[in-house]
Amino acid sequence: MEGGGMRGWYTAGVLSVFTNNKITFPVVYGISAGSINALSYISGQSTEESIRVLIKYTDDKRVLSTENFDKTGSAFGFDFMFGEMFHKITPFDYKKFFESPVRMEAGTTDMETGKAKFFGKEDMDDSFTVIRASCSLPMISNIVHFKGYNLMDGGYSQPIPIERSIEEGNGRNIIVLTREASYRKSMKPEIDSPTLHKNYGEYPAFIKDVLHRPQVYNNELKLCADLEKAGRAIAIRPSQPIKIGRCENNPEILWKIYQLGIRDCTALLPKIYAFLKA
Template sequence: MKLGIVFEGGGMRGVYTAGVIEAFLEQQFYANYVIGVSAGASNGVSYVSKQRGRALRCIIEYANNPRYASLKSWITTGSYFGMDFLFGDLPHSLEPFDWEACNNNPCEFKIGATDAETGEPVFFDKSDLDDNFTVIRASCSLPLFSPAIQWKGRAYYDGGVVRPIPANQALADGCDFLVIVLTQPRGFQKEPQKGMGLFKAVLHKYPHLVEAMQNRHLVYNEELERVAELEKEGRALVIAPDSGLIMGRTEKDKTNLKAAGRQGYLDGLDALKTLRAQSLIS
C-alpha cells in the first residue's frame, strides 16, 4: 500500500505541522510519499531528511529574527518572509540541512507551486531541489507579499493559491491512503480575498494569477470538502488543530508557537495510534 502525507501551508501556523512531523520522526513513521505547498513544503523537507527537531527549531527559535519575517524584510527585499534567511542561512549554517539523508530517502517528495503566467498548479519533485531551495522558495512566495520566483525560465508563486490541500494530486500519483495535515481547525471556511484591487494593480501582467487569487476561497473550500469526503470514505486520516488554537499567518509570540507545536506533536502521536489500530502501519 502506498501511504502518502499531505501538508497544507499557512505561514507561521505551520509550526503545528512541525509538531506533527516531530511525532512522526520520533516514532519512525516514514511514509512512501509526501506532498506539500508553501509552509507545508518547507516543513516537509525536514521530514524527508528525517531531521528530528529541525522543523520546530526553524520556526520557534528564529521567528523573531527580523530577517526571518518582518515589515523591514518586505520593504528591503520585497518579501515579508526573508527568503535568503529561510533558505540560505538556516539550511546552510544555522540549522544545516542533511542533503545525504534527503537524497537517500526513497520517499517521493512533491512541492506545489503556481505558474504565474497560466495560474495553474505545478508540482516539482525531489530531483528539482537545489542548494538554494528554489522550488520551495517558489512554493512559499505569496503574491504581493513576495516577488515571483524564477525557475527554468518561468515565474512561480505560492502553491497554496491554486492547490492549498493537494490531496487529489497525491491520489493521482498513486497513493492508496492519505494522512492529511491541516493548519486550520475543522469547520474553517476561507473568506474571499480582501484587497483584490491592489492585487490587480500589482499583478496586472499575470491576469490568470489574479483570477486564481479571486477564486482562492472557492478552491480552498472545495478542497476541504474533498478532504471530508476522503475521510468519510476511509481513504484518509485528517490531523487538524483545535478551534481554540488561534494563530495568524504571521504569528511571532514564542509561547503561542510552542503551544501550537506541542499540540501538533500530541495530535501526531494520536494519529499514529489510529493508524496502528487500523493496521495501516506497524
C-alpha cells in the same frame, strides 16, 4: 500537507511524532509552509531539539520583517533561512534528504496558467528555489522565476495537495491540515480585485486564482472529509482553532502550536497505525 504560514508549526509537531515513531511514507506533498516542513521530515530532522532552536529565530528580523521587504521586495528572508540557518544554525542534512527513498513534491502556482505546478527533488539544489516559490505570498514576496516559469505560493492553485496525490495514483492518504474541522473560509478574497489588477495585471489566471481561492479551499476541505468518510484518508487537524495571523512571530505562541500538533497526532496514533496496516 497544507501551508498556512506560521500555522505550519502545527504540522511540524505532527511530523515530530512521525519521526519519533519512525513512520514514513513513499511520497510527501507540501504546499507553502508544508513544503518547508517536508524538507526536515525527509532529512530526519523534525525533532523537538531542532524545532526548539528554529522557533527561537521566528522573531528575528532576518526571518520576517518590513526591513527585508524594503531591501529585497520580500518580507521573508529566504537567503537567511536557506543560507545561514540551513548551513550554520541548524545545519540541514542535504545528504540524507537527497538520498532518502521518500519522494517529495512541492507545489507552486504557475502564474501564466493559474494551475498548480509541482516540483520534485530533482528540481532542487541547496538554495531551494522551488521551496521559496512555494512560499512566496503575493504582495509581500517577489515572483520567483524558475525553469521558464513565473511562480508564486502554491496555496493559490491547490491549497491542499490531495488532488495531486490522487492524480498520481495514491488511493489512501494521510492529510495534515492547519485549520480545525469546522473551519471554512469566508467568500471574501484576501486581496481585492483592483489591487490584484494593479500589481499582477499581466497574469489574469493568477488573479482569478486569488479571487476564487476561498471556494477552492472549501471544496478541497470537503474532498478531504469525503475521503475520510470513505475510509481512504485520515486527516490530522487542530483539535482547537489556531487563532494567529500568517506572520505571527511570538516564539511562545508558536511553541504552543507545535505542542498542539504533537498532542493531536499522538492521540491519533492507534488510528494511523491501523490505517497504514489495512
